Amino acid sequence: MHLHLGSQSSNELLFLLQFDDHVTFLEINDHRHFQTDPPGTLLVRLHQAKVAAFHAELAEQQEEIADRLRHEAAEKRAARVKAVKAGIKPRTS
Secondary structure, three states: OEEEOOOOOOOOEEEEEEOOOOEEEEEEEOOOOOOOOOOOHHHHHHHHHHHHHHHHHHHHHHHHHHHHHHHHHHHHHHHHHHHHHOOOOOOOO
């Protein structure tokens, strides 16, 4: 079985096998069936690229959170130092 990606007249096809309990994706290609070497490599490359982009975005978000937490901790330390220098003990709750 194959599905046309985009529209019914598109040349990009997703080849798949449909079983009773699952579907297996075989390859994305045009009407030259399974001519990539090995078959299915385009689908694998697209998946790997998407996973890599997801991990890069996740790492960037984690770094932003870590930077924000470091900044907040530095501000709290500075406030405590300022309060101690002013002779006022900060709350410990």
